[in-house]
Amino acid sequence: MAKKIRVLMAKPGLDGHDRGAKVVARALRDAGMEVIYTGLRQTPEDIVEAAIQEDVDAIGLSSLSGAHMALFPEVVKLLKKRGAGDIVVVAGGIIPDDDVPRLAKAGIKAVFGPGTPLADIVAFFRSAAK
Amino acid sequence: MKIVELVLKGDKRAAGKLISMIEDDDPGATEALAAIYPHTGKAHIVGFTGPPGVGKSSLINRLIREFRVRDRKVGVVAVDPTSPFTGGAVLGDRIRMSDTGTDPGVFIRSMATRGHTGGLGLATFDAVKVLDASGIDLVFVETVGAGQSEIEIASRAHTTVVVQMPQSGDAVQALKAGILEIGDLYVVNKTDLGGADAMSSNLDFMLEERQGWRPPVIQTSALEGTGVKELADAINKHYRYLKGGAGWRRKESDRARKELYESMRRLLAESFADETEGITLEETVGAIVARKTDARAAAKKLLRDLKLPK
Numbered sequence: 536m537a538k539k540i541r542v543l544m545a546k547p548g549l550d551g552h553d554r555g556a557k558v559v560a561r562a563l564r565d566a567g568m569e570v571i572y573t574g575l576r577q578t579p580e581d582i583v584e585a586a587i588q589e590d591v592d593a594i595g596l597s598s599l600s601g602a603h604m605a606l607f608p609e610v611v612k613l614l615k616k617r618g619a620g621d622i623v624v625v626a627g628g629i630i631p632d633d634d635v636p637r638l639a640k641a642g643i644k645a646v647f648g649p650g651t652p653l654a655d656i657v658a659f660f661r662s663a664a665k
Numbered sequence: 666m667k668i669v670e671l672v673l674k675g676d677k678r679a680a681g682k683l684i685s686m687i688e689d690d691d692p693g694a695t696e697a698l699a700a701i702y703p704h705t706g707k708a709h710i711v712g713f714t715g716p717p718g719v720g721k722s723s724l725i726n727r728l729i730r731e732f733r734v735r736d737r738k739v740g741v742v743a744v745d746p747t748s749p750f751t752g753g754a755v756l757g758d759r760i761r762m763s764d765t766g767t768d769p770g771v772f773i774r775s776m777a778t779r780g781h782t783g784g785l786g787l788a789t790f791d792a793v794k795v796l797d798a799s800g801i802d803l804v805f806v807e808t809v810g811a812g813q814s815e816i817e818i819a820s821r822a823h824t825t826v827v828v829q830m831p832q833s834g835d836a837v838q839a840l841k842a843g844i845l846e847i848g849d850l851y852v853v854n855k856t857d858l859g860g861a862d863a864m865s866s867n868l869d870f871m872l873e874e875r876q877g878w879r880p881p882v883i884q885t886s887a888l889e890g891t892g893v894k895e896l897a898d899a900i901n902k903h904y905r906y907l908k909g910g911a912g913w914r915r916k917e918s919d920r921a922r923k924e925l926y927e928s929m930r931r932l933l934a935e936s937f938a939d940e941t942e943g944i945t946l947e948e949t950v951g952a953i954v955a956r957k958t959d960a961r962a963a964a965k966k967l968l969r970d971l972k973l974p975k
Contacts, residue, residue: 538689539752539779564753571775574760584767585759588774590681618678 540568540664543591545582546575547610550600555627555649559595562653563660579609586614586622592664593623596643603630608641623663627651666693669700675800677772683795684774688788698791701798706917708740708797708804709904712822714784714844717810719830720854722761723887724896725805729765731897732803738770740796743807744786747777754778758807772796784808784815787931790924811844819847820923823916824903826896828852829868831860845871849903851882852896857889876915878906936973 544560546553553575560570571589573582586594596607603626611624626638627647635646644663647656668686671679683701686694713721722743729739743758756775765771774792781787785808793804808818819825827848851872853864865882872880881899885892907913937946949963958966 538691539777541685560755564748564755565751567752569747569754569756569775569777571756572760574763577763578766580767581763585773587678588681588772589759590678590685 540593540660541571541589541591542568542660543571543573543582543586543589543594544597545573545577545585545594546597547577547579547582547606548598548600548602549576550598550602551575552599553597555599556595556597559597559627559647559653559656562657566657566661568660579606579613582610583613583617583619587617587619591622593625593660595660596624596626596628598626598628598630601629603628604634604637607638607643611642625659625663627656666697666700668693669697672697672701672795672799673704677799680772680795680799681774684788684792687791687795688776688779688786694791698794701794705794705797708793708801709824709900710793710797710804710806710822711824711826711900712806712808712818713826713828714808714811714815714818714847715828715852716830716833719810719828719833720887721807721810721828722758724828724852724854724885724893725807726762726764727885727887727890727893728805728897728900729762729771731893733765733768733770735897737802738800740771740793740801740804741773741807742776742789742792742796742804743773744776744778744784744789744809746809747779749780752779772799772801778809782815783817784811785817785821790821790920816844816847817923820919823907823913824849824900826850826852826900828854829864830855831858831864833864848880849878850896850899851880852885852892853882854885854887856884856886856891876912877910878903878912932973933971936971 542563544556546556560572563570573585596610607626614620614622623644625645626643630646630648638646645659668679668683672683683697713725715721725741732739745754745756745758747754754777756777759773759775762773776786776789778786789806793806796804806822808815825847827844831853851868853861861884865884869882883892883896883899885896907916952958953960953963
């Protein structure tokens, strides 16, 4: 059997809007991937723990609350600490343009804002998992 | 193998990776499984089955906490369906089990069926072995939301918990064969909805003692947390019942037999996935259509001449 791409979708922090994350989860499912949906209000520690147990290739983080600079880099840092720095972390949601390079510097491999075609997101996860 | 040593030490990253290797049919998986097998057999395997939406995941979430208080290490393998159209899956059981967070004594793995039927994945019980070998005491296996005939779990777990909810069918539903016959324990969850007593007595009516064990019917509300202690006690009681008599040995034989049959079936399927064997198979299909031979006779001949893959 060919290797399946496994992706963890999580919403760190406190906002309750997960429509975007669900739409992406569905697109990845329809592209033949296995998506572990962990839902709302996750701490970076929760997300990293789940990613390790689920042995995912990539993590999709979504935030609309403005807390991304506090939470997203923390996920990358904790992954490295647990010896799982090879897991690719990408972001989506409401991320101001100025923060995109800062997130990139912190190890977030891509930022997908509103209006990103789903096909682009699928293609990214596919290439990232190789 | 390094990964085996790490799994035996309880390393979660290694356990997660080995389960993926097994699921993806990685060449190293067979050897690793053989290496961990002697270190398995200690964990109590508890299967949870029942229709979609009755609260299996939420109930497991509550039970994890209850057994953690009792100082047991808990593992979960939660199975959700793979799309037959795209091969993809959304695995959403974990969302109900988020209370445990980063507790080092808990390991939860979501698994897709990947085309396997019967409410489980092909790799489900190999994943259970990995958790068992890594020092987990109690492994909960959650089947996909099951209908009336997904009963494989009963031959693969030591204890099978059938979860139902109130207002989901009358006494005749409870009389039907299949999923309602396989439980060692029955749970009526969502007592907060009302009508739990009627459901419980409908279930209780069709249950009887088998080999010295009378399956109890336990009422719970995963939402409110009621009945969880009683359910945990009942799970332990069934474990003691199995260990106290011939039950454990019988279950282990059932499990081994099932796994042996399944491994043989798999090997057989793989044998004919090979290209040259595939051609032979297609030629035989043609011969059957042309009425030169029949399926039974052809099957006998194919098996007699079969060369197994290495």
